[in-house]
Amino acid sequence: MNSNLHQAGVKLLKQLGRHADVIMDAYLSGSVNESTHDSGVIEKLKKSGILWRPEPDQELRLKRSVRALLEEGLSDERNRQIDSNVGSALATIKTLADHYKEARHNVDYGAAEAYLSDLSEHVYSFTDSLRYSIRVLWGRINNEFGYVGTINAKIRENELAQSQVTELLNGLEMFQFSELGEIAGDIRELRRLLITSLQETLSQCTQELSVVQGRLFELLGRFRQIQGRTRLLKGWLLHTDLHPDYQPDNHVAHNNIPNLFNCADAMLAPAHVDVTNSQHELELMQMVAQIKAISRDDKPTTIRETDVTFEMSAVEDFDVPDNPLKLAVDEYFCAVIDSGLRQSALEYLQNNQLEWDSESWLYQVIGGYEALPIEHKQYFELEPIGKPHPVYSGNFIVTDVELWLA
Amino acid sequence: MSNEINDSLETVLVGTGALIEQLLRGEFICRVTNEDGWRALKNSSTRERVEQYLNQINRTITSAGEGEVFFCGYLQLGENERKVISSQFKDICGALIPLVEWLVLVQEASGQDAPLSEGAPIRLTELQTRIEDTPAFSEQLTKLSHYRLFGSTSNNVDGQIKLVFKRLVELGYLTKPNAEKQIYIATGKLDYLYEVIRFIDETEGLSLEAQAETATQRELI
Numbered sequence: 249m250n251s252n253l254h255q256a257g258v259k260l261l262k263q264l265g266r267h268a269d270v271i272m273d274a275y276l277s278g279s280v281n282e283s284t285h286d287s288g289v290i291e292k293l294k295k296s297g298i299l300w301r302p303e304p305d306q307e308l309r310l311k312r313s314v315r316a317l318l319e320e321g322l323s324d325e326r327n328r329q330i331d332s333n334v335g336s337a338l339a340t341i342k343t344l345a346d347h348y349k350e351a352r353h354n355v356d357y358g359a360a361e362a363y364l365s366d367l368s369e370h371v372y373s374f375t376d377s378l379r380y381s382i383r384v385l386w387g388r389i390n391n392e393f394g395y396v397g398t399i400n401a402k403i404r405e406n407e408l409a410q411s412q413v414t415e416l417l418n419g420l421e422m423f424q425f426s427e428l429g430e431i432a433g434d435i436r437e438l439r440r441l442l443i444t445s446l447q448e449t450l451s452q453c454t455q456e457l458s459v460v461q462g463r464l465f466e467l468l469g470r471f472r473q474i475q476g477r478t479r480l481l482k483g484w485l486l487h488t489d490l491h492p493d494y495q496p497d498n499h500v501a502h503n504n505i506p507n508l509f510n511c512a513d514a515m516l517a518p519a520h521v522d523v524t525n526s527q528h529e530l531e532l533m534q535m536v537a538q539i540k541a542i543s544r545d546d547k548p549t550t551i552r553e554t555d556v557t558f559e560m561s562a563v564e565d566f567d568v569p570d571n572p573l574k575l576a577v578d579e580y581f582c583a584v585i586d587s588g589l590r591q592s593a594l595e596y597l598q599n600n601q602l603e604w605d606s607e608s609w610l611y612q613v614i615g616g617y618e619a620l621p622i623e624h625k626q627y628f629e630l631e632p633i634g635k636p637h638p639v640y641s642g643n644f645i646v647t648d649v650e651l652w653l654a
Numbered sequence: 655m656s657n658e659i660n661d662s663l664e665t666v667l668v669g670t671g672a673l674i675e676q677l678l679r680g681e682f683i684c685r686v687t688n689e690d691g692w693r694a695l696k697n698s699s700t701r702e703r704v705e706q707y708l709n710q711i712n713r714t715i716t717s718a719g720e721g722e723v724f725f726c727g728y729l730q731l732g733e734n735e736r737k738v739i740s741s742q743f744k745d746i747c748g749a750l751i752p753l754v755e756w757l758v759l760v761q762e763a764s765g766q767d768a769p770l771s772e773g774a775p776i777r778l779t780e781l782q783t784r785i786e787d788t789p790a791f792s793e794q795l796t797k798l799s800h801y802r803l804f805g806s807t808s809n810n811v812d813g814q815i816k817l818v819f820k821r822l823v824e825l826g827y828l829t830k831p832n833a834e835k836q837i838y839i840a841t842g843k844l845d846y847l848y849e850v851i852r853f854i855d856e857t858e859g860l861s862l863e864a865q866a867e868t869a870t871q872r873e874l875i
Binding site for chain 1: 675680717726727736747754758767769850854855861862864865866867
């Protein structure tokens with residue numbers, strides 16, 4: 249019989265695996281569209297109790313147990329089913345414990361062992377489902393009921409979760425450990441199962457549930473605040489629409505002004521100078537005098553409108569226009585060459601009635617001579633004419649120069 | 655050692671100095687606008703120090719929005735102070751209708767459950783597209799931007815919405831953390847605004863929430 253059960257189970261699981269597509273479609277859309285799937289497959293799934301038809305004219309749906317398996321396995325956040333029926337679990341546990349005790353009493357060890365393993369299964373699955381419920385609740389809290397859109401829906405979801413928590417807590421209160429202790433008596437296996445392990449789990453779960461309850465209240469408070477603000481705004485608009493000449497009462501006319509409206513004026517306003525006040529003139533002048541213009545920081549950077557590229561290129565030829573004074577000096581040199589005579593520079597200036605100042609003329613002549621290339625320079629002789637300074641020795645005052653061909 | 659103490663004292667003074675200036679400029683301090691200052695005011699010892707300073711010039715720290723927003727009020731109320739408060743109150747009341755209309759517009763245009771509150775971001779370009787795409791929203795924007803509070807004379811959505819947001823930043827209801835990005839963040843002053851409306855609602859017995867509730871139920875039916 250046991251091997252039969254094993255085989256049937258494997259067959260069922262294989263069937264689930266083989267038709268995973270159909271099952272997931274049904275899970276996601278809620279029902280199976282019979283026209284899009286093979287009718288043979290549908291029929292098989294129906295027979296093995298995976299799909300069922302709730303009402304004759306309804307579409308096929310997934311069995312609750314399959315759905316629960318998927319919800320748990322996929323940690324689907326839409327899952328809000330919580331098994332809060334603690335009472336029936338407790339009754340089953342008590343009954344099985346009684347069976348076990350009776351079998352032990354009758355020294356039927358085979359039956360006793362079977363009952364004990366059944367009992368352990370129930371106790372463990374009960375604690376597991378309890379922990380699972382708490383996990384589901386936390387999941388919903390942590391994403392703040394994100395699976396529903398509006399604030400009102402969130403508030404309703406929150407209220408549902410709160411009622412589930414209350415039910416779970418009420419259910420847990422039904423566990424009287426003194427009663428379980430009596431049932432367990434002095435049988436070691438029962439005491440371990442019913443007292444030690446259960447008690448520990450239940451006290452943990454109770455603690456956690458009260459934290460969950462606190463968080464739910466907190467969230468509800470926040471949702472209500474948001475909802476309240478939305479309504480407040482809408483209500484205000486409605487009210488002002490209905491009463492166009494509505495003005496709020498003067499709430500600051502009372503002796504005791506509400507703190508909310510005790511709002512001081514801005515004492516620090518942007519500062520500026522009163523230049524029209526003549527009394528401030530002296531101080532302003534002093535201040536202005538102390539102003540140092542440091543312009544390096546706020547030098548406006550010129551922004552070119554277009555990027556001008558700069559290229560290195562060959563230097564173009566350019567002319568420096570000749571200085572007329574220099575040209576006159578050149579002519580003076582040529583005159584000396586033409587005449588071949590010793591000629592005073594100042595005399596030449598006067599003879600040719602040139603307009604240059606005598607001193608700059610002399611400087612230019614001396615400069616012109618010194619600027620000659622060495623091979624030209626040796627054709628000329630230049631002698632300054634002058635006298636030593638009457639007071640300070642070593643200073644020679646040039647009054648004229650003479651130039652001749654060497 | 656003494657140097658360290660001096661240093662820490664100095665930084666505290668420098669920190670509260672900026673905070674006091676902000677308060678005296680009539681600004682609201684919240685977590686969004688000045689997180690350091692907000693923390694300093696949440697801390698009882700620094701708050702006490704700022705309070706002592708302000709008390710010397712007849713000012714005090716006032717808070718609103720469940721202690722999340724701080725601003726500067728008068729310590730004692732004389733004739734002049736009452737005048738100031740009364741004019742401020744008139745300003746607030748005058749701003750209520752445009753601001754509420756704006757809040758509802760933003761909430762509806764962005765399809766959100768919750769009205770704007772401190773810390774909520776608004777992407778201006780997104781909002782603008784939504785308003786431009788829906789004639790009803792554009793109409794609402796035109797209506798509210800022409801209130802004196804905003805004072806727009808523009809005829810297009812772009813000009814109107816830009817001016818409205820600029821004014822809201824000036825008034826301290828929004829901040830723009832990054833000058834180059836068109837993202838605005840609601841400040842604690844908005845929470846103050848809700849509190850003002852709630853105060854008026856409760857003291858005058860307007861039961862605004864109930865009015866809104868019945869209106870929505872009538873819509874549902």
